[in-house]
Each structure stands twice: as structure tokens, then as C-alpha cells.
Amino acid sequence: MIERIPQRIDHFRYTDQGVILEGVVTQKESDKDLLRFKEAILENSSDILYHLEFDVDFLGNRYVSGKVSTKVILQCQRCMNNFELDLDCVVSTAFVQNETEQKLAEDSDYDVFWLSKREYLDPRVLIEDELLLALPQIAMHELSEVGKSCKSEVVFLEADSEPDVHSEDNNSSEKADDNPFAILKQLKSKQ
Numbered sequence: 001m002i003e004r005i006p007q008r009i010d011h012f013r014y015t016d017q018g019v020i021l022e023g024v025v026t027q028k029e030s031d032k033d034l035l036r037f038k039e040a041i042l043e044n045s046s047d048i049l050y051h052l053e054f055d056v057d058f059l060g061n062r063y064v065s066g067k068v069s070t071k072v073i074l075q076c077q078r079c080m081n082n083f084e085l086d087l088d089c090v091v092s093t094a095f096v097q098n099e100t101e102q103k104l105a106e107d108s109d110y111d112v113f114w115l116s117k118r119e120y121l122d123p124r125v126l127i128e129d130e131l132l133l134a135l136p137q138i139a140m141h142e143l144s145e146v147g148k149s150c151k152s153e154v155v156f157l158e159a160d161s162e163p164d165v166h167s168e169d170n171n172s173s174e175k176a177d178d179n180p181f182a183i184l185k186q187l188k189s190k191q
């Protein structure tokens with residue numbers, strides 16, 4: 001039942017006819033063809049599922065809506081361990097070819113996908129854009145997972161307190177004297 005995703009579609013025809021594209025971009029295909037996405041992650045740990053509905057709304061926006069989802073392996077920038085992240089993208093994107101269409105699309109709260117006059121659309125580029133947008137700017141374990149999988153809280157606290165000690169040393173001695181904690185430290189060291 002699942003067909004290979006077309007590599008070239010005419011967005012005019014697709015939106016006029018209300019075509020629905022549904023299927024899977026396999027891990028193998030994604031590794032070979034979605035190179036920008038491949039660069040941005042460590043590994044795609046599942047196939048990419050997509051459901052894309054093309055349509056024209058009452059204002060005349062030619063748009064695609066639907067869902068794209070997959071799982072990826074990223075490296076946590078806090079504890080440097082790898083973790084798996086679900087990417088679930090809600091697609092709501094209008095195709096635009098000039099600034100008037102762009103403004104209409106933005107006023108209607110669509111994401112914008114630019115196409116030149118006679119350009120065919122590769123739906124995999126659309127899918128890739130959505131996935132890239134869904135990636136976190138800084139990859140990290142979910143906060144709820146901290147302490148479970150992310151060892152970093154400890155690392156963080158240690159790392160945070162270290163520079164403080166050094167910066168105190170670097171500060172002028174007057175400032176250090178004014179600091180009650182510095183005095184406390186001196187007292188402690190005398191005991």
C-alpha cells in the first residue's frame with residue numbers, strides 16, 4: 001500500500017486536487033537523500049512517517065497541512081551522552097511565489113515555502129525542512145529526565161563553583177576582604 005514518495009510534484013495540481021501524500025521515508029532513504037537532516041543529528045533511529053494534505057483555503061492560500069514524525073539520536077550538550085528524541089512536526093505551510101502571496105500566507109499564520117515560477121516541489125525537501133525546524137537549538141535531555149539519564153546536574157554544580165573560586169582570586173584583594181564568605185574561608189582555614 002505504501003508508495004515511494006514522489007520526487008517532483010506540481011504544487012498547483014496537488015493543491016487544486018486536494019492530494020494526500022501518506023507514507024514512509026525509510027532510514028536508508030533518509031540517510032541517502034536528506035543530507036541536511038543527516039548532518040544535524042547523530043542518527044535517525046526510525047523511519048520518517050508523513051501525512052501531507054494539499055489544499056487551497058478560502059483566501060486563496062495554496063497550502064499543505066499534516067504531520068511528519070520520526071525518532072533521532074542526539075548528543076546531550078549537558079552530559080554528552082546520547083539520547084533519543086521523538087520529533088513530531090505539525091505541518092501548516094503555504095507555497096508562495098511572490099511577496100503578495102507571502103504576506104497573505106504570513107497573515108494567515110502559515111509557515112512559508114518559497115517556490116520560483118515553474119519550479120517543481122520535492123516533498124522530501126518540505127519534510128526535511130519541517131524536521132530541521134523541530135530539532136532543538138541545543139540538544140539536551142528533557143528536564144524530567146535529568147537525574148535519570150543526564151548525569152550533568154552534578155557536573156554542572158561542580159563546574160559552576162569552580163570558576164567562582166578562581167574569580168575571587170583574580171579580583172582585587174579589597175573586594176575579597178569585603179566578601180563575608182572570603183572572611184569565613186579565612187577563619188575556617190585557620191581552625
Ligand SMILES: [Zn+2]
Pocket residue numbers: 076077078079080081140141149150151152
Ligand atoms: Zn544529558
